[in-house]
Amino acid sequence: MPVTVRSFAKINLGLRIGAARDDGFHELLTVYQTIGLHDLVKVGIERGTGIEIHCADPRVPTDESNTCFRTAQSTLRALGLKGRVVIEIDKRLPIQGGLGGASANAVAVLLGLELASKKSLGATERLAIAADVGSDLPLFLVGGAVLGVGRGEQVYPLPDLPATACVVVTPAVGVSTPRAFAEWDRRQKLTLPAPSDRMLEFGRAVSAWLSARFYSGAPRRRGQAENPLLDFVRAGIDNDFERVVFHEYPELCEGKRALIDAGAEYASLSGSGSAVYGLFASPPAARRAAARLGKQGWTAHITVTLGRGRYWRRIFDC
Ligand code: C5P
Numbered sequence: 001m002p003v004t005v006r007s008f009a010k011i012n013l014g015l016r017i018g019a020a021r022d023d024g025f026h027e028l029l030t031v032y033q034t035i036g037l038h039d040l041v042k043v044g045i046e047r048g049t050g051i052e053i054h055c056a057d058p059r060v061p062t063d064e065s066n067t068c069f070r071t072a073q074s075t076l077r078a079l080g081l082k083g084r085v086v087i088e089i090d091k092r093l094p095i096q097g098g099l100g101g102a103s104a105n106a107v108a109v110l111l112g113l114e115l116a117s118k119k120s121l122g123a124t125e126r127l128a129i130a131a132d133v134g135s136d137l138p139l140f141l142v143g144g145a146v147l148g149v150g151r152g153e154q155v156y157p158l159p160d161l162p163a164t165a166c167v168v169v170t171p172a173v174g175v176s177t178p179r180a181f182a183e184w185d186r187r188q189k190l191t192l193p194a195p196s197d198r199m200l201e202f203g204r205a206v207s208a209w210l211s212a213r214f215y216s217g218a219p220r221r222r223g224q225a226e227n228p229l230l231d232f233v234r235a236g237i238d239n240d241f242e243r244v245v246f247h248e249y250p251e252l253c254e255g256k257r258a259l260i261d262a263g264a265e266y267a268s269l270s271g272s273g274s275a276v277y278g279l280f281a282s283p284p285a286a287r288r289a290a291a292r293l294g295k296q297g298w299t300a301h302i303t304v305t306l307g308r309g310r311y312w313r314r315i316f317d318c
Contacts, residue, residue, distance in 0.1 A: 002044030002086070003115045004318040005108035008306060009037045009099035010139060011166070011270040011277050013229075014237030016202040017184055025135065025151040026181055029202045031158065031237070032100075032139040032146040033229075034311050035166055035277075036303040040090035040318060041068075041105050043112030048084035055089040067106040067133050074129045075113045078121055085113065096174025098241075098271030103136035108315075115316065127155075136271075143315075144308030145229075147206065159213065160307040161229040165286035167264070168277045168301045169255045169293060175245055180272040183244040198240070205235050229305065230279060233266040241272045252276055258298060262289035279305075 010032045018027030051072045053062040063069065072085045087109055093101035107130060114120055121129075123141075130137035135152035145158040209232045246253035252269060255276040259267035263285050264278025280286040286302050293300040306314070 001116065002042050003112045003316070004040055004042045005112045005115075006038045006315050006318055007041050007093075007101070007104035007108035008034050008140070008143075008311060008315070009093050009101060009104060009168075010034050010136075011099065011168070011275075011305075012239055012268070013145070013233055014202060014205075014268075015239040015241060015271070016198050017181070017240045018196070018199045020185055021151070026184075027199065028135070028148060028150070028152040029199050029206075030148045030152060031206065031232075032148050032155075033161070034140070034143050034146075034306040035099075035168070036306055037093060037099065037168060037301055039093050039101060039105055039108075041108035041112060042086075042088040042090075043109055043116055044086045045081065045083040045113070045116050046086055049082065051085045051087070053087045053089065055091055057089075057091040057095070059095050060089060060091055067102050067137070068109045071106040071109050071129065071133050071137075072113065074132065075110050075121070078125055078129060079113065079117055079119045081113070081117050081119070085109075094170040094174070094275060096176065097170055097275040098175065098177075098269065098273045099168070099275050100136045100140070100271065103134050104140050106130075106133055107137050107140035111315070142308070143311030144306065157308065158210070160309065161232075161305065162227055163307060163310070164227060164229050164305045165280040165283045166277055166303050166305055167259060167262075167280065167286050167290050167293065168270075168275050168303060169259060170299050170301065171249070171251055171255060171274045171276075172299075173249055173251070173274050175249065175273040177272045180241055180245055183248070184240065187244060202237070205232075205237055209235055227281075230265050230281070233268075233279060239269050239271075242269045245269060245273045249274065255298060258293055258296060259289065262292045264289065
């Protein structure tokens with residue numbers, strides 16, 4: 001029996017790019033947060049051999065270059081399975097949007113194959129397959145708020161944050177992540193402070209925020225929000241990719257500004273873009289903002305941040 005999996009998107013609550021490594025990747029420090037926007041991925045195992053990918057959106061590759069393909073290959077091998085894998089992707093998330101859509105699809109294939117075959121991998125094996133396919137996959141094996149280090153593939157669950165209203169603006173352009181990293185490297189040499197200082201700064205902000213959450217002795221500070229997620233992002237968490245991507249695509253910077261003008265408590269580029277998101281104090285505030293952005297010609301989606309519990313409850317509940 002084929003199974004259908006919701007493949008939820010993520011946003012990045014801040015992202016720092018560190019040193020370029022010998023393996024061609026960059027050190028990274030980020031907090032991923034899963035959100036309610038999703039694709040649907042149907043996975044079946046039939047008689048025969050091979051991997052078939054079907055998607056109505058012609059921009060989605062259906063050959064080995066799709067991350068779902070390599071993930072299916074590795075998962076079949078790890079589970080000791082034979083058969084023809086048929087994957088159908090109902091694409092709703094933007095392509096090259098910085099929302100982890102392709103990576104989430106691949107993790108949905110991994111989980112779907114386990115469920116369809118009634119066989120299970122160990123957590124370590126699952127994470128190893130995911131990390132091998134791409135830096136952005138393992139976060140989807142944790143869900144909720146997730147600290148990402150290394151090249152982004154080393155993932156650590158953070159305490160669950162309250163569901164927070166979110167509006168995602170998806171401009172028509174796609175941004176190539178490798179190109180954004182290359183542009184970062186070019187500018188790094190010219191203008192920016194040492195990567196180690198910037199990583200340290202972000203690490204301190206995350207630690208301070210975590211320790212403040214668990215230290216309940218002090219009275220609430222002035223200006224401190226009811227919502228710890230908003231406290232965190234207001235502590236000066238930003239996304240390094242904005243420095244290079246906004247330069248090349250000024251309309252994305254305009255999208256961020258439009259979100260703030262529409263009442264967002266915080267707005268940022270997600271990953272290397274092109275999506276920009278805003279976090280709002282309440283669902284009605286998000287709805288008003290999305291309506292206003294729509295009138296201005298932006299494609300704006302209302303959603304909510306997904307805590308770990310909700311993420312895992314809803315993933316197979318299709
Ligand atoms: O891991 P993933 O396949 O998503 O990475 C795509 C490309 O993005 C890499 O080949 C590399 O050029 C760049 N990248 C990087 N540093 C990271 C993650 C990705 O330079 N931490």
